[in-house]
Amino acid sequence: MTGKTDIAPILRVALATPLRRLFDYRAPAECAVPIAPGMRVRVPFGRQRLIGVVMETALRSELPEDKLKAVIEPLDDRPIFDRALLGLLDWAAGYYHHPIGEVLAAALPKGLRLGASLTAMEERWRLTAAGRAAHASGEPRRAPRQRQLLAALSDAELSAEALEDRLGPWREAGRALRARGWIASAEKPLAPLPQHPLPPQRPPQAGPALNEEQRQATERICQSLEAFGAFVLQGVTGSGKTEVYLRVTEQVLAKGRSALILVPEIGLTPQLVGRFRERFAVGMAVLHSALTDQERLSGWREAFSGAARIVLGTRSAVFAPLPRLGVIIVDEEHDASFKQHEGGFRYSARDLAVVRAQRAAVPVVLGSATPAFETLHNVEAGRYARLPLTRRAVQAAAPRISLIDLRANAHHAGLSTPAVQAIERHLGAGGQALVFLNRRGYAPTLLCTACGWIAPCTACDARLTVHLAAARLRCHHCGADAQLPERCPQCGFPVKTVGQGTERIEETLSGLFPDLPCVRLDRDVVRHRGDMEEAMRRIASGEGRILVGTQMVTKGHDFPNVTLVVVLNADQGLFSTDFRAPERLAQTIVQVAGRAGRGERPGEVLIQTEFPAHPLLASLLAEGYEGFARTALRERSDASWPPFSRLAAVRDSAATAEAALAFLTEARALADPPRGVRLLGPAPAAMAKRAGRYHAQLLVESPERALLHRFLDAWLPRVESLPSARRVRWALDVDPIELF
Numbered sequence: 154m155t156g157k158t159d160i161a162p163i164l165r166v167a168l169a170t171p172l173r174r175l176f177d178y179r180a181p182a183e184c185a186v187p188i189a190p191g192m193r194v195r196v197p198f199g200r201q202r203l204i205g206v207v208m209e210t211a212l213r214s215e216l217p218e219d220k221l222k223a224v225i226e227p228l229d230d231r232p233i234f235d236r237a238l239l240g241l242l243d244w245a246a247g248y249y250h251h252p253i254g255e256v257l258a259a260a261l262p263k264g265l266r267l268g269a270s271l272t273a274m275e276e277r278w279r280l281t282a283a284g285r286a287a288h289a290s291g292e293p294r295r296a297p298r299q300r301q302l303l304a305a306l307s308d309a310e311l312s313a314e315a316l317e318d319r320l321g322p323w324r325e326a327g328r329a330l331r332a333r334g335w336i337a338s339a340e341k342p343l344a345p346l347p348q349h350p351l352p353p354q355r356p357p358q359a360g361p362a363l364n365e366e367q368r369q370a371t372e373r374i375c376q377s378l379e380a381f382g383a384f385v386l387q388g389v390t391g392s393g394k395t396e397v398y399l400r401v402t403e404q405v406l407a408k409g410r411s412a413l414i415l416v417p418e419i420g421l422t423p424q425l426v427g428r429f430r431e432r433f434a435v436g437m438a439v440l441h442s443a444l445t446d447q448e449r450l451s452g453w454r455e456a457f458s459g460a461a462r463i464v465l466g467t468r469s470a471v472f473a474p475l476p477r478l479g480v481i482i483v484d485e486e487h488d489a490s491f492k493q494h495e496g497g498f499r500y501s502a503r504d505l506a507v508v509r510a511q512r513a514a515v516p517v518v519l520g521s522a523t524p525a526f527e528t529l530h531n532v533e534a535g536r537y538a539r540l541p542l543t544r545r546a547v548q549a550a551a552p553r554i555s556l557i558d559l560r561a562n563a564h565h566a567g568l569s570t571p572a573v574q575a576i577e578r579h580l581g582a583g584g585q586a587l588v589f590l591n592r593r594g595y596a597p598t599l600l601c602t603a604c605g606w607i608a609p610c611t612a613c614d615a616r617l618t619v620h621l622a623a624a625r626l627r628c629h630h631c632g633a634d635a636q637l638p639e640r641c642p643q644c645g646f647p648v649k650t651v652g653q654g655t656e657r658i659e660e661t662l663s664g665l666f667p668d669l670p671c672v673r674l675d676r677d678v679v680r681h682r683g684d685m686e687e688a689m690r691r692i693a694s695g696e697g698r699i700l701v702g703t704q705m706v707t708k709g710h711d712f713p714n715v716t717l718v719v720v721l722n723a724d725q726g727l728f729s730t731d732f733r734a735p736e737r738l739a740q741t742i743v744q745v746a747g748r749a750g751r752g753e754r755p756g757e758v759l760i761q762t763e764f765p766a767h768p769l770l771a772s773l774l775a776e777g778y779e780g781f782a783r784t785a786l787r788e789r790s791d792a793s794w795p796p797f798s799r800l801a802a803v804r805d806s807a808a809t810a811e812a813a814l815a816f817l818t819e820a821r822a823l824a825d826p827p828r829g830v831r832l833l834g835p836a837p838a839a840m841a842k843r844a845g846r847y848h849a850q851l852l853v854e855s856p857e858r859a860l861l862h863r864f865l866d867a868w869l870p871r872v873e874s875l876p877s878a879r880r881v882r883w884a885l886d887v888d889p890i891e892l893f
């Protein structure tokens with residue numbers, strides 16, 4: 154239908170600019186379908202043409218008639234964001250105080266931001282009339298390749314892919330024929346053609362019979378599939394959380410709805426994807442950061458079209474379109490990777506998942522062995538329901554945890570005598586041992602004992618880490634990389650490595666247990682797709698008996714034969730300035746401990762520390778994670794830290810420390826906080842210099858969320874208009890989870 158759209162002639166468009174407002178345009182005079190909110194449009198903007206999303210339509214504009222420009226063209230024939238998703242994004246723009254245009258851009262794969270079509274297109278080739286005549290007369294005689302191509306197209310139009318399959322490389326011949334006007338191509342929507350049959354819809358595979366707790370959890374969640382409910386599925390790794398996710402998903406699919414499953418950056422393992430694929434014969438899209446732009450676009454399209462009934466993805470998948478969303482599941486909900494803490498739009502995918510579920514009136518399941526303290530607080534307050542899985546699905550006994558006092562026990566190269574003896578004992582009994590150290594590389598320090606020189610990073614307030622096997626010195630903060638010197642650059646004396654990283658621990662253990670191979674798991678050895686699988690294979694087959702790893706071992710993997718876990722240094726988390734450090738320490742210890750004794754054998758966990766009497770460690774050992782959380786939450790309440798208050802951080806960086814502080818000082822001077830809103834700072838970041846820039850932050854705190862947000866709404870536009878705002882890089886972080 155072609156006609157004038159005179160119902161709502163003004164379109165309010167969100168554009169990816171830093172300006173916090175919508176832009177008014179006239180609807181185009183001729184338009185096949187009325188332009189509705191959620192559709193992309195191409196518009197003139199200054200001298201550029203930009204692609205934006207229509208947020209609302211209106212009868213008139215504040216702008217004078219002659220200032221109003223018309224939309225150049227719509228890019229979609231239906232909304233790319235449905236009402237629910239558009240509403241969520243609008244809400245997020247308000248909550249995180251970020252321009253809506255940039256929020257929408259963050260929610261779309263690059264291809265769609267640049268104007269790709271909503272549906273998958275393919276390039277299809279056909280003969281022209283002239284080409285048909287040429288083919289009939291056996292042309293072109295001298296070019297057999299071109300003749301083959303004409304022949305291939307003589308009975309059917311074919312996709313570029315099909316031509317590749319039949320003829321191998323054909324592009325050159327194709328170009329020659331097109332130049333002669335004998336063949337032509339067009340982009341056409343990719344329909345599910347007979348060549349691409351949909352997989353047969355088999356019923357879901359049966360899972361194991363659920364234990365009582367799993368059954369209750371599944372039932373509770375599924376009782377309210379038509380309404381919002383937030384459920385905290387709390388159970389250690391191996392307690393059968395994934396099995397509950399699968400059962401809930403099964404019921405959601407049976408209702409004709411779809412499921413969104415969010416996992417941490419590193420938790421998206423082939424095993425997890427495999428379990429969903431095995432169980433369900435429905436379309437599934439997997440979205441994560443390692444995809445190419447094209448892969449991300451196709452995953453998004455599968456979700457959008459409804460072809461994918463399950464979407465499994467990392468952080469930004471919280472914005473995936475799902476036509477009939479039935480449940481959102483957030484696995485390892487405490488994981489820091491759900492918070493985007495780079496760039497302009499800093500959001501928490503976990504928190505947005507809850508908001509999205511609420512707006513869509515569907516349940517959200519937050520799974521973890523160590524729920525975030527905020528989440529536990531929400532349980533206490535009755536906003537979330539706790540569904541405990543206290544037993545391991547396969548084996549019942551929880552591991553025994555004890556401390557090794559590093560001051561009272563001899564230790565060599567970071568390993569205490571009792572730890573080495575325990576490793577020996579467990580390996581002797583046929584088990585595997587996991588040694589955890591949250592520091593990769595060989596040693597954190599390179600030192601000259603003659604003059605006191607320490608290898609520094611020139612771009613950061615940090616030391617360079619020794620990577621011995623690679624013979625490099627590397628900065629773990631900015632990536633600086635230099636050759637490892639043998640002698641002190643200052644005085645020529647031979648240098649010495651001090652302290653331990655995983656590389657050195659592996660060396661020490663290989664020396665102590667020469668016949669028992671070590672497998673190391675950290676970012677230096679797991680760099681490519683497949684590295685992790687290879688390491689997991691060596692561990693599963695028993696070829697590797699000792700496992701040395703960083704944080705990487707705490708995420709989502711199954712080591713059924715590990716009977717001993719040794720945590721080498723728990724002390725970094727005990728004395729941090731960040732009020733969340735104890736929470737993270739407890740999560741790490743519990744998560745690592747959870748790797749022990751998952752098979753038939755009971756597990757043992759040893760934690761090396763110089764502070765065995767520290768109240769945090771004592772409470773963790775005596776009362777477990779939840780007792781620890783209660784103690785730590787009381788401390789936060791006394792200090793009025795979140796969740797007992799709300800925080801926002803304005804962070805900036807500049808070429809000099811003075812410039813970084815100056816902007817925040819001016820920003821603070823502009824503020825006229827009402828009672829109940831406090832500004833703290835500005836102060837240089839704990840590591841002020843990083844990658845050659847100086848970082849600082851200003852905190853805004855209030856016991857009341859509404860108060861904080863009203864203040865930010867009034868204050869930010871003024872901060873933005875400061876001339877110094879253009880001399881630094883700055884961003885607002887609402888609900889920051891790391892304080893520098």
Ligand code: ADP
Pocket residue numbers: 361362363364367388389390391392393394395396397546547
């Ligand atoms: P989590 O997600 O909490 O780590 P999983 O769901 O992966 O736990 O369960 C751990 C292991 O136990 C898996 O191999 C799973 O197949 C198995 N499992 C889970 N639930 C049951 C059950 N009710 N009966 C038997 N095996 C189960």
Ligand code: ZN
Pocket residue numbers: 601602603604605606641642643644645646
């Ligand atoms: Zn020296």
Ligand code: ZN
Pocket residue numbers: 610611612613615628629630631632633843844
């Ligand atoms: Zn550096």
